[in-house]
Amino acid sequence: xxxxxxxxxxxxxxxxxxxxxxxxxxxxxxxxxxxxxxxxxxxxxxxxxxxxxxxxxxxxxxxxxxxxxxxxxxxxxxxxxxxxxxxxxxxxxxxxxxxxxxxxxxxxxxxxxxxxxxxxxxxxxxxxxxxxxxxxxxxxxxxxxxxxxxxxxxxxxxxxxxxxxxxxxxxxxxxxxxxxxxxxxxxxxxxxxxxxxxxxxxxxxxxxxxxxxxxxxxxxxxxxxxxxxxxxxxxxxxxxxxxxxxxxxxxxxxxxxxxxxxxxxxxxxxxxxxxxxxxxxxxxxxxxxxxxxxxxxxxxxxxxxxxxxxxxxxxxxxxxxxxxxxxxxxxxxxxxxxxxxxxxxxxxxxxxxxxxxxxxxxxxxxxxxxxxxxxxxxxxxxxxxxxxxxxxxxxxxxxxxxxxxxxxxxxxxxxxxxxxxxxxxxxxxxxxxxxxxxxxxxxxxxxxxxxxxxxxxxxxxxxxxxxxxxxxxxxxxxxxxxxxxxxxxxxxxxxxxxxxxxxxxxxxxxxxxxxxxxxxxxxxxxxxxxxxxxxxxxxxxxxxxxxxxxxxxxxxxxxxxxxxxxxxxxxxxxxxxxxxxxxxxxxxxxxxxxxxxxxxxxxxxxxxxxxxxxxxxxxxxxxxxxxxxxxxxxxxxxxxxxxxxxxxxxxxxxxxxxxxxxxxxxxxxxxxxxxxxxxxxxxxxxxxxxxxxxxxxxxxxxxxxxxxxxxxxxxxxxxxxxxxxxxxxxxxxxxxxxxxxxxxxxxxxxxxxxxxxxxxxxxxxxxxxxxxxxxxxxxxxxxxxxxxxxxxxxxxxxxxxxxxxxxxxxxxxxxxxxxxxxxxxxxxx
RNA sequence: GCGGACGUGGUGAAACCGGUAAACACGUAGGAUUUAGGAUCCUAUGCCGAAAGGUUUGUGGGUUCGACUCCCACCGUCCGCACCA
Numbered sequence: 065x066x067x068x069x070x071x072x073x074x075x076x077x078x079x080x081x082x083x084x085x086x087x088x089x090x091x092x093x094x095x096x097x098x099x100x101x102x103x104x105x106x107x108x109x110x111x112x113x114x115x116x117x118x119x120x121x122x123x124x125x126x127x128x129x130x131x132x133x134x135x136x137x138x139x140x141x142x143x144x145x146x147x148x149x150x151x152x153x154x155x156x157x158x159x160x161x162x163x164x165x166x167x168x169x170x171x172x173x174x175x176x177x178x179x180x181x182x183x184x185x186x187x188x189x190x191x192x193x194x195x196x197x198x199x200x201x202x203x204x205x206x207x208x209x210x211x212x213x214x215x216x217x218x219x220x221x222x223x224x225x226x227x228x229x230x231x232x233x234x235x236x237x238x239x240x241x242x243x244x245x246x247x248x249x250x251x252x253x254x255x256x257x258x259x260x261x262x263x264x265x266x267x268x269x270x271x272x273x274x275x276x277x278x279x280x281x282x283x284x285x286x287x288x289x290x291x292x293x294x295x296x297x298x299x300x301x302x303x304x305x306x307x308x309x310x311x312x313x314x315x316x317x318x319x320x321x322x323x324x325x326x327x328x329x330x331x332x333x334x335x336x337x338x339x340x341x342x343x344x345x346x347x348x349x350x351x352x353x354x355x356x357x358x359x360x361x362x363x364x365x366x367x368x369x370x371x372x373x374x375x376x377x378x379x380x381x382x383x384x385x386x387x388x389x390x391x392x393x394x395x396x397x398x399x400x401x402x403x404x405x406x407x408x409x410x411x412x413x414x415x416x417x418x419x420x421x422x423x424x425x426x427x428x429x430x431x432x433x434x435x436x437x438x439x440x441x442x443x444x445x446x447x448x449x450x451x452x453x454x455x456x457x458x459x460x461x462x463x464x465x466x467x468x469x470x471x472x473x474x475x476x477x478x479x480x481x482x483x484x485x486x487x488x489x490x491x492x493x494x495x496x497x498x499x500x501x502x503x504x505x506x507x508x509x510x511x512x513x514x515x516x517x518x519x520x521x522x523x524x525x526x527x528x529x530x531x532x533x534x535x536x537x538x539x540x541x542x543x544x545x546x547x548x549x550x551x552x553x554x555x556x557x558x559x560x561x562x563x564x565x566x567x568x569x570x571x572x573x574x575x576x577x578x579x580x581x582x583x584x585x586x587x588x589x590x591x592x593x594x595x596x597x598x599x600x601x602x603x604x605x606x607x608x609x610x611x612x613x614x615x616x617x618x619x620x621x622x623x624x625x626x627x628x629x630x631x632x633x634x635x636x637x638x639x640x641x642x643x644x645x646x647x648x649x650x651x652x653x654x655x656x657x658x659x660x661x662x663x664x665x666x667x668x669x670x671x672x673x674x675x676x677x678x679x680x681x682x683x684x685x686x687x688x689x690x691x692x693x694x695x696x697x698x699x700x701x702x703x704x705x706x707x708x709x710x711x712x713x714x715x716x717x718x719x720x721x722x723x724x725x726x727x728x729x730x731x732x733x734x735x736x737x738x739x740x741x742x743x744x745x746x747x748x749x750x751x752x753x754x755x756x757x758x759x760x761x762x763x764x765x766x767x768x769x770x771x772x773x774x775x776x777x778x779x780x781x782x783x784x785x786x787x788x789x790x791x792x793x794x795x796x797x798x799x800x801x802x803x804x805x806x807x808x809x810x811x812x813x814x815x816x817x818x819x820x821x822x823x824x825x826x827x828x829x830x831x832x833x834x835x836x837x838x839x840x841x842x843x844x845x846x847x848x849x850x851x852x853x854x855x856x857x858x859x860x861x862x863x864x865x866x867x868x869x870x871x872x873x874x875x876x877x878x879x880x881x882x883x884x885x886x887x888x889x890x891x892x893x
Numbered sequence: 894g895c896g897g898a899c900g901u902g903g904u905g906a907a908a909c910c911g912g913u914a915a916a917c918a919c920g921u922a923g924g925a926u927u928u929a930g931g932a933u934c935c936u937a938u939g940c941c942g943a944a945a946g947g948u949u950u951g952u953g954g955g956u957u958c959g960a961c962u963c964c965c966a967c968c969g970u971c972c973g974c975a976c977c978a
Contacts, residue, residue: 276898277896277898277973280896280897280973281897283896284896284973284974285974287977289977291978326977326978328978407976409976410976410978411976411977411978413977415977415978418978419978420978422978426978431976504977505977506977626972626973627973630973630974700905700918701918702906703906706898707971707972708905711919713904714904716918716919717917717919720918721917721918723933763905763906763907763917764907764917766917766918767917767918768917769917770917770918771917837912837913839913839959843959844913881958882959888912888913890958890959891958
């Protein structure tokens with residue numbers, strides 16, 4: 065009988081589905097396990113072997129957990145809103161909705177061919193209005209709590225996609241999708257106040273089991289830093305008493321002319337030799353009347369603001385700036401007047417957009433000072449008890465010294481260490497009301513508007529009388545109108561703006577004619593909370609039933625790509641925390657454990673891409689070798705977390721292995737008793753599978769299966785039917801079709817998937833005979849098979865009696881003998 | 894620059910609470926089978942050497958009876974962030 069996967073696989077796939085083996089049961093008495101991977105974007109390209117890698121691995125995990133007696137929720141759905149589909153639709157003339165349907169059908173077919181054990185009854189689709197009703201509902205709740213707001217902001221604008229991008233979607237100053245350099249465009253945008261969750265998003269990482277690099281990347285992205293905001297008064301404010309329309313009282317005028325700088329290095333305050341403002345800084349316009357070279361300054365600002373982010377970063381090396389002549393800033397530490405500059409190396413949106421320039425102790429300031437001839441004053445020097453191997457202090461004639469040290473040239477603070485000085489100078493200024501301890505974040509609020517058709521409409525109505533009015537909950541969902549024209553307008557307005565019968569509505573508050581918000585949500589909106597919906601996918605009354613959420617959440621194991629660390633993973637944690645605050649869900653964190661898979665590159669080492677023509681379609685592999693071979697190879701090819709190149713030769717090895725399994729089960733005599741040797745190997749395999757699965761070491765699991773089969777085939781006479789059955793059970797989560805088929809063929813009743821996961825016997829796993837290594841001076845010279853209980857005395861005796869050993873120790877003095885039970889005896893001569 | 898990961902055969906890799914380096918697989922070579930090819934099976938396969946033996950985990954040093962594993966320095970690769978004060 066030949067192993068023909070193409071015949072047996074569809075048969076079992078159909079059978080499993082009919083039996084409903086993979087349906088998760090709400091409120092089951094069994095312990096629950098919610099296992100999830102990031103739901104795919106159903107693109108027109110279809111599934112490729114890179115997707116399949118994590119799918120089959122997480123599927124194997126789910127199958128094993130079911131056999132262990134867990135009530136497993138392993139769901140699947142479609143993250144279908146977004147640009148690629150819209151672009152595809154524009155190109156082909158097929159409506160996005162139609163294209164999405166087709167793509168989903170294709171993905172579904174491909175997935176089913178892989179034998180993935182999803183609970184298809186809970187399938188969701190973010191573009192389904194029954195689903196996005198609740199995406200909109202979440203938006204209304206955010207709006208209610210002032211966490212969604214509108215702002216005129218410079219948006220990262222991709223001129224090619226004609227869409228605004230979130231900071232997270234800008235990669236190296238270019239559009240994440242097409243790479244076109246991003247421009248700045250001022251638009252009124254919806255924003256989500258993710259920044260108010262910054263601290264919790266950092267702190268609660270303590271509670272979850274994520275890879276360290278994911279945690280540190282998120283922390284880095286949020287970028288919390290503790291520092292001080294120090295007031296630098298400007299000269300001339302009182303004396304001149306200039307007209308300022310925006311402020312009426314003299315005291316507010318005074319406040320207006322104070323520059324607040326943010327620093328984490330208060331210890332370097334006495335080294336300040338200038339203050340630099342970002343070109344966008346509002347104080348510049350307030351100081352207008354005092355600036356002697358106003359035209360020069362304005363020209364510089366106009367130029368800088370116009371420059372795109374791309375150009376600004378390109379010019380990173382060469383710092384530019386213009387001095388505001390006629391204005392000086394007063395250093396509160398020593399009363400010194402220092403020049404005020406405007407320079408575009410200062411980031412407007414961080415730390416208030418103003419910095420104190422300490423050329424001696426900051427690389428950027430050093431460059432700036434060198435270029436424009438500012439004074440470089442050393443205030444931090446070598447730490448007296450100079451620890452070896454560390455550079456303390458620096459040669460400031462050559463470069464800035466940015467380390468900590470001891471203060472000099474700093475008045476009463478001389479002699480203090482940097483750490484101490486930061487504290488004391490901060491306190492000293494604070495008493496005088498000239499500074500404030502501050503915490504700043506790199507994280508910025510999330511731009512939540514997109515000027516596109518294929519997204520969730522934002523449920524807001526703009527009324528000329530009442531302003532922005534939220535849609536009533538009972539009116540949800542706000543359906544995306546089905547239209548023929550969905551090309552972006554390119555004006556900054558969404559294509560929805562031209563559909564008058566949809567746009568024009570009555571204000572829900574006063575009834576007067578009003579207009580709908582025409583921006584849609586970004587594609588992250590639907591994926592923010594999809595895993596919540598799996599718990600209760602058909603609920604039309606609420607986002608999901610609380611009892612069900614209490615039962616299923618949090619997700620026990622969430623696998624996804626590293627590329628989502630500062631996108632989806634961060635966003636969805638934020639949204640979950642918000643839902644926790646409004647008591648929709650009941651824990652502060654959505655995912656207990658996070659793992660991530662590596663990318664699969666094409667055989668040529670490049671990214672798989674249609675344009676390179678190097679995409680491997682799983683359909684072809686399934687046709688040639690069967691799904692089980694593909695499944696095993698995807699897991700075997702390398703460490704799960706690492707990027708790896710596809711190798712079609714490698715598939716053969718896995719196919720050969722399955723043919724061996726077939727032979728072992730059907731052709732070996734298998735009427736015998738299992739020898740101690742084989743039994744031990746079997747229990748060791750059992751243990752290995754369990755342990756390595758928790759650490760996502762799928763590659764070594766498959767290797768262990770291979771090892772066992774090789775051993776079993778070499779010792780065919782020593783293996784019993786029971787041992788083969790047990791082996792098949794162990795294999796079934798990884799290669800479910802062949803295991804099921806063989807289970808039936810060897811005459812067992814019921815599905816192999818309904819078998820209990822075997823427990824290994826810790827006693828059996830122990831070796832009966834161990835290899836004792838004999839070393840001379842740490843070099844292996846001989847090995848002997850001994851009983852594990854062998855005493856040190858006996859071991860020495862045996863070792864000295866060996867011919868090989870005699871040769872090495874003959875005539876030499878024995879200095880020391882190290883004996884490690886069951887492992888090694890090392891003779892030092 | 895900052896943060897993180899990593900460097901082992903011809904290839905993908907394994908071993909890492911310090912204890913036989915290279916498991917498993919691919920590839921390659923030889924053999925068996927076959928009219929031939931493919932498939933399959935057997936044997937060999939880090940490097941030097943006929944063998945005995947020597948030698949090998951990016952480089953250099955250290956700790957140790959013993960280091961791929963721990964420590965220090967350097968070189969290199971990849972990923973993320975990046976003028977964030």
